Amino acid sequence: MTRRGWWLVVCNFLIPGSAQALAGNRRLAKIGLGATLVMWVLVIIGIVSALLWRTTLLKVVLADFSFFGLFRISSPVLLLIGLALFAYLVLWVVLTVDTLRLVRLIKTGPTARFGIALLSIVLLVLSGTFTAGAASRVFSLHGGLASIFQASAPMAKPSDGYYNILLLGADSGSGRDSMRFDSISVVSVNADTGQVTITGIPRDLEGFPFSADSPMRQFYPDLHTGHGDPTCGWTAAINQLNTELEVCRDGNAIYPDAEKNGSTPGVEATKDAAEGLLGIDIPYYAFIDMAGFADLVDALGGVDITVTERLPEGGGPKYEGQPTDEWATGWIEKGKQHMDGNTAQWYARSRKTTSDWDRMKRQRQLQEAILKQFTPVTVLSRFQEIMSAGEHLVKTDIPKSMLSGFADLAIKAKEHKITTIELTPQENNIDQTSPDIDAVHALVHDALHPASESPSPKG
Numbered sequence: 001m002t003r004r005g006w007w008l009v010v011c012n013f014l015i016p017g018s019a020q021a022l023a024g025n026r027r028l029a030k031i032g033l034g035a036t037l038v039m040w041v042l043v044i045i046g047i048v049s050a051l052l053w054r055t056t057l058l059k060v061v062l063a064d065f066s067f068f069g070l071f072r073i074s075s076p077v078l079l080l081i082g083l084a085l086f087a088y089l090v091l092w093v094v095l096t097v098d099t100l101r102l103v104r105l106i107k108t109g110p111t112a113r114f115g116i117a118l119l120s121i122v123l124l125v126l127s128g129t130f131t132a133g134a135a136s137r138v139f140s141l142h143g144g145l146a147s148i149f150q151a152s153a154p155m156a157k158p159s160d161g162y163y164n165i166l167l168l169g170a171d172s173g174s175g176r177d178s179m180r181f182d183s184i185s186v187v188s189v190n191a192d193t194g195q196v197t198i199t200g201i202p203r204d205l206e207g208f209p210f211s212a213d214s215p216m217r218q219f220y221p222d223l224h225t226g227h228g229d230p231t232c233g234w235t236a237a238i239n240q241l242n243t244e245l246e247v248c249r250d251g252n253a254i255y256p257d258a259e260k261n262g263s264t265p266g267v268e269a270t271k272d273a274a275e276g277l278l279g280i281d282i283p284y285y286a287f288i289d290m291a292g293f294a295d296l297v298d299a300l301g302g303v304d305i306t307v308t309e310r311l312p313e314g315g316g317p318k319y320e321g322q323p324t325d326e327w328a329t330g331w332i333e334k335g336k337q338h339m340d341g342n343t344a345q346w347y348a349r350s351r352k353t354t355s356d357w358d359r360m361k362r363q364r365q366l367q368e369a370i371l372k373q374f375t376p377v378t379v380l381s382r383f384q385e386i387m388s389a390g391e392h393l394v395k396t397d398i399p400k401s402m403l404s405g406f407a408d409l410a411i412k413a414k415e416h417k418i419t420t421i422e423l424t425p426q427e428n429n430i431d432q433t434s435p436d437i438d439a440v441h442a443l444v445h446d447a448l449h450p451a452s453e454s455p456s457p458k459g
Contacts, residue, residue, distance in 0.1 A: 002112040005103040009116055012099040013123040016092055019099040032095050039088055058404030062145065074146040075400075078138060085135035089128055096124045149400040150262045156283035156402075158191035162448060163406075165189070165398070166271050166285040167198075169293075169348075169363070181239045181266075183348070183363050186274055186282060188448055194412025197419040197447055198367060199278060200360045203239035205423065207434045214272035215254050224273065238273050242266030262397040277423075279441035280448075287395040293348070294341025296370070302338050303369040305347065310334055312353055313346040324353065357424045364420050371418070374410075421447050 004023075012019040017032020049057040061081070065073040073079070100120055105113045156163070169183030184201040207223045210216040216224075226236030232248040234240075243266075245251035251265025252258070258268045267285050275282050297303055312328035332347055339347060348366050351359040398406075421443060423430045428443055430436070 001104065001107040002109045002116075005105070005108045005112065005116045006119075008099050008103055009120050009123065012095055012120075013127065016095050019102060020095065024098060024102045028095070028098060032091060035088060035091055039084075042084075055404050055408055058407055059401075062400055062403055064400070075142055078142045078145075082135050082138035082142060085131055085138060089131040089135065092127055092131065093124065096120055145400055145403070148394055148396065149403065150397055155399055156281075159281035159283075160448070161191055162188045162280070163191055163284075163409075164280050164282040166267075166274050166282050167367075168267065168270065168285060168287045170287065170289050181242055181270060183288075183360075184238060184270065184274070185364070185367075186278060186280070188280070189406075189409055189413070190448075191409070193416065194409040194414075195416045195419070196371075196413050197421065198364060199421040199423065199444060199447075200364055201238060201274060201277065201423055202356060202360065202432060204235065204237040204356065205277075205430075205432050205435065206236040206238070207431075208238060208273050209276035209437060210269075210272045211275035214269075214276070216269055216272055219249075238270065238277075241269045241273060245269050262395070277435070277437065277440060278444045279437075280444060284398045285396060286398065289395075294345045297339065297341035297344045300370065300373040302340050303344055303366065303373055304336065304338050305344070305365060305369055306336050307332055307334050307347070309354070311347065311350040313343075313350065314352075316352045357422070357426050360422055360424065364422070368418050371413075419447060 008019040008023060011022065015033070016036045017029050017034075020026070020029035020032060046057070061077050062075050063077065065076045100117065103116060105117060108116060165187045167183070167185045167187050168181045170181055182203050184203055186199045186201070188197040188199065189195070190197075206226075209223055210220060224236055224238070224241075226232070226240065227244050227248050229248050232240065232244040242264075245254065245265040251269075255263075255265040255268045258265050263271075263285065267287065271282050271285055311332040312324055313330040313332065314328045317324075317327050330346075332343060332350070337343070344366060348359070348363050350362075422428065423435070423440060423443075425432065430440065
């Protein structure tokens with residue numbers, strides 16, 4: 001009976017349902033063995049599909065279901081996977097308890113009695129923790145995708161071989177009195193190779209045109225010169241567009257479909273400005289609130305950054321000439337550092353002792369460091385933290401239907417070094433009040449289509 005007990009417990013762990021087939025309820029055995037067989041078949045199919053047909057698998061798993069337009073179910077396959085894992089966990093618990101009944105501990109040896117019971121509990125905890133963790137990750141992914149990405153937004157085709165996404169950082173964290181687009185860049189992903197190019201646009205850049213089809217052309221047919229009302233911002237800078245559309249103009253009348261498409265008038269105006277400035281089509285945006293930026297860095301386990309100069313933390317001096325030590329709440333020291341979220345946020349924000357150009361470089365450095373942290377191991381081990389941070393951090397109008405293709409490109413992107421373009425006087429001799437638009441178009445075009453490639457830039 002002792003040997004029998006050990007074998008039943010081990011069999012139940014390796015092949016749930018086998019213990020019942022050997023010594024118990026045959027009906028329960030059929031349910032357990034049938035569920036185990038189905039689960040293993042699905043796992044094998046999933047692994048093979050991930051290796052051979054990854055894009056198709058992602059499309060099936062992430063696809064929404066609509067019943068004649070009456071109601072929509074977000075990613076039903078993903079939801080069913082989570083429910084199946086949870087149901088299998090419950091079945092495993094039932095089979096383990098029933099296996100202990102079949103063992104008849106009272107008839108085993110005194111020492112084995114305790115050992116068999118302990119082994120059953122340990123194996124159940126191990127299997128249950130793994131299955132429950134997998135189910136929890138699936139449910140987190142289902143909820144996160146539904147809350148972040150647009151379910152019904154139209155898919156855009158690559159423009160001149162690239163997917164272009166406007167990346168906006170709004171700094172509403174501690175020490176700031178408003179939300180502004182303090183970080184503006186465009187991420188261009190090659191639709192074939194996954195090569196990523198990030199173009200940084202200074203927040204104070206003026207004298208830019210809007211795209212040819214932009215409704216802002218009715219106010220600024222040539223270049224953006226600012227609204228003239230101090231409440232709309234004190235300059236004609238590109239980061240003042242959000243305030244202009246919210247405060248001084250009827251943004252909803254200018255961009256009536258913005259909210260319906262998961263955007264805002266201020267975002268759409270900035271998108272049109274970036275299109276006119278760079279000479280490329282930008283169908284999508286991703287908005288990152290720096291107030292929640294720290295959560296994402298912490299969710300990734302921190303980032304590794306080499307700091308080249310000592311930087312202060314804090315909201316800045318209260319009066320001109322105030323010594324740094326009187327207002328700095330802390331310091332980021334030179335050298336290699338593994339930054340947590342709070343430190344990384346200040347590293348991206350700090351500019352009181354440096355220039356906006358320096359801050360742009362640091363923000364790009366952080367973007368690259370964060371992308372490097374998105375490894376399979378990090379994502380799997382910190383999945384729920386990353387999804388939770390993403391739900392509160394990111395707003396975007398990227399449709400969920402494009403995620404399968406983007407996932408493939410993200411894997412390809414790991415093979416290439418990220419290219420950066422900074423539209424600054426120091427890097428590319430770009431004047432911040434009267435930029436040479438033709439020169440900017442040529443700069444971006446040459447970076448995206450080097451040497452042998454020659455598609456014509458937009459506009």
